[in-house]
Amino acid sequence: MGAKLRYIISVDIGTTTMKSCVYNENCDLQDTFETNMHLIYVENEDRSISVEMDPERVWDDFLDIVKKAVNAVGGHEFGIALCTQRNTFITWNKDSLVPCHNLITWKDGRANRICEEWNQSFILKAIRTSGWLGSKLSGSGRFKAAGGFRFLNAMVSHRFLVLLKTEEEMNKLLDADRLAMGTLDTWLMSRLSKGQSHVTDASCASSTGLYDPFINDWGRLLLKIIGFPLKVLPTLENTAEKPLCMIATDVLGKSCQVWSSIGDAQSAILGSGVVDKEYVKVSLGTGTFVNILTDKPHPTFNGVYPLIAWKIGDNIKYTTEARSNDTATCIRWAHTFGLYNELSELDDLNENDKGHGLHFVPAFSGIQTPVDDGRAVCSLLGIKPNTTKSQMLRAVIDSISFRVKHIWDTMLKEVKAIKPTAFRVCGGVAKNAVVCQQIADLVQVKVERVSEPEFASAKGAALLAGITAGMWTLKECDEYVSVEETFFPSPNPELFYQYEQWLKAISRCLNFYENDAFQNSDS
Template identity: 25%
Template structure:
């Protein structure tokens, strides 16, 4: 797969034509693909490259990635593809990835099993309950800012310790996608503060440091990585890494971070009052706040920039349900589905979808939740289902915004990002939520934010600088408000009304 120049020719991003000066390289390992981008120091895009991949689901509730083939091999392939078309030397590198994940490894950094992914992997349910009872829910929230859920790393560590004792016997370090790549590139064992703040209950949110006594109780003998901010340089490319990737020896590499927060950097959503809404395999929201703002139904974390904090939420599915429907209908192109759904009225002629096809993370924290399609008649077609799926994710976004509103005033800016930020979907979300969305010129995603962070390591960008150029503002249509308010109320009542029935369906027969 050849690297793709940016639209309009290589080097034609914001600001005009590129040149042969220094380049910045950003690579992101996402749930369903690895993406890389090559830019100049003012954000002009030289080229992009992508490698699609899938998660592994070896058992119900398990979601994994192979760290060698999915993380490292694809990273190397994307880097070499981009270097082949680079108009100048690479001056800095930054990586991001899905998280929080758990990859147990030896003291030398050798992976010991497949990586256990973020909150979509629900294997550690018993460990969540055990740690909450043992450590105390109030104590956990007071220190880490969050209750323990499937998103937390601590219960996953305990799961490995209990269920895979041979793996645990050799485990000395743990990695996520971003810091494994940093380790391979530089030899440094580090983790950024933001990623660490999702390692509940091991990180103190207010003091912004590890909690050694809790780490020892949950995972005795585990070496905790050195903490850095995503804006800081972790190390430089070693000769071995240079040989593997083609990157110049000594190229500075940042500490990296989790993909959604790198994506917030890509669109400048780093100021208090900003809310980033990421359209992807899963839907993600991150609101920048001035101080820790814990909420029992959301995630409270530190931000990308030193001294910043976030209140965040994430759905277990969104684009994944869209893709499921597309494949179910014979691989229908998105353009065809959109053409069929767009003329339909708000509310899809009485159809409501619960998008909980893989359980739900925030604000339900229910890994046993399931999807539902309610209101079907013989008059509904493929376009109705597609529109209802998009509307179902929009209702879930509104649920998140309503939950955030219990603690915070409305966001000052809501910025749409991600590959799924297409016209129909963003318009439905604005109509359902009643909130306008800014759409940036480049919705490449986390890798573009990584390139900006790479510039910090190289001294070619600075904190406070912003590459973002907005090309559209999606404003809600008042004429749709009444229909969507009615359907939203049905959506909110549908989950509690069917929860017990869904759980009965999930019980084994006999």
């Protein structure tokens, strides 16, 4: 579908910040507007931590930065592109669009206990056994994935079901067929269209745990088993190819459309110029996300999982993903703890602070890939009477690159025959040269930091909108991404020794808490 767009306004809604970015017809960044996100932390009776956002504040902030971008493009034609934090969801009245509760973020811990109960249940054990047997008999990847399936709190399903037990308004609307549910992208498009759109794209849907990437549809059978009401689910649409919704004229003061919508981690893949298996994408932002592209969903375990990268027409690109949740939290904690005053200090780490036997375990919300241990404890091991703040800071920064190595080694075991020519890194933390060089040394593959790394997700969504508008093709997208700096691997036996010692520290910190209730808080 073609359209004469002069500008694309790409809105990147993360967990830390929300940005609107103006791109021209060459996908060059022209202007940006930014605001901070505000999380609400509530301790529940079981001592789990709920992490929410005020939907009206998010909506007001969204309109504010988008309208600033609209003013910046003047009277020229523009389209909207969305990339959003995944697995943050909300329910609302279909008719009035009034929310039933706050936005429930992906960091929310209220469903930890029920997920544990389900994972130990006879039903899920039977599903895993059937999947294992089915994979042996048929070789089916879908059966193999079922053989290792576990419910995770990050999935939308059980956080929704916990709310359904306590929110009276949700139940009333559900009984009257007036309850709508969606992740952040779905809710925003519903508001933008004045209730005319109730849609999501395959990338966001595949991240929720409600979607089966092996059949490219909602996982209806499993959802029925756990009692999830299918009628609240949005309609599945392509990531790009045609506009996802028409924005009501009085919302932004002009008639326009959402030309693409995608999950932020998947958007960063394209925004880093990764369009084939030649590269590995590493996002270093709120969390660390490592992605490789595949032609089909790959059944994996140990915290590695298959997702839809994007769906354009009949063309589906899959990604295998692994993650660590606490990258930005670790850096904020180091600041709160007084280890540094200005972010610029992180670029000038003292070489003499290496190898002092300090090991930071970044487990504020547990350890995700490869152990998926929500009971792991965050810790700093190896403190001595003469330990300095700069040494402690170095240990925190080292843990970021160590987690990338930790994740990558797992992916190598899970997905055979991966031979990338480079790692493409993006996200705000990627601006740190020490982290980039350490990743290169640890994985022994060159690391390429993309230009404007903190805007990679926004650029990916803009590129997809341009595909919808006929401004370029998917194959041409890498031509619009440049590399700012390349870090070449070098032999570093001392770093590998530190990494091996750090792995020992990780093993000491697993399964520390009695349950996951103490996790998921970075307040």
